[in-house]
Amino acid sequence: MLDKYQNVGWKKFYLIYGMCDETFSVNCTTEVPEGVDKGWFMFFVTLLNQIYWVGGATAGALLGTMVTRFLSFLIFPEGKEPPEFIQYLGKVxxxxxxxxxxxxxxxxxxxxxxxxxxxxxAIAFIVLLHRWKKSILLSIGGGTVFYMLLVQFVFCK
Structure with missing residues (x-):
């Protein structure tokens, strides 16, 4: 599989790093035109594909986050009372x-x-810690650390 990446110099490391199904299939099936350096051709195919993947994932994450954050303000604008069912869901x-x-x-x-x-x-520790400090973050973090210490050092097999 990596025979295609022979004799490309330092670019071989990036070609292997950036390899995915699409990149490999394009690099293996495309005939590089005469006069074009094979290493640079495969390098830019890999680079562009990686930019598409990272850019698409970033855009999807941003768009998804923005939609979920702003949609509630569009559906329930300030000054307008949310429906009783939505208030109930928020409580339960x-x-x-x-x-x-x-x-x-x-x-x-x-x-x-x-x-x-x-x-x-661990559950008893979380309940006691939460009753004492009334901090959700501290309760979750402290309970997790306490449980991990128990299973790693006290109840290890």
Whole structure:
């Protein structure tokens, strides 16, 4: 597969780094015209393809973020009361998401060899830490660190 990239000098490293399906298929199937350096031709095919991929991913991320951020302001402008259903969702969805996360995190406990002890200790630690400091970020971060320490050093197999 890499035979096509022989005798291109320093460009070989970038050609391998930037290789993807499209780049490789273009570089392997295209006949380089006479008088055109094969290494530079493949280099620019790879560079342009990488620019398209990175640019497309960046544009998609920016557009997706902007749409999700601004759409709510367009649908619910300031001064206009949101519908009662939307207000209800705003109140109950955070708790529902936390409930789903807890269930997801505990789904493998019955099959574990620790019988859920580190998970229970981490949940108790999170609840106590949150009651004490009332900081969501501290509770999540502290609970994660506490759980990782438990499974890495206390309940290691």
């Amino acid at each position: 969805l955070p708790y529902a998401v936390i409930g789903l996360l807890v269930i997801y995190c505990l789904k493998d406990v019955p099959g574990s060899g620790t019988y859920g002890i580190p998970e229970f200790l």
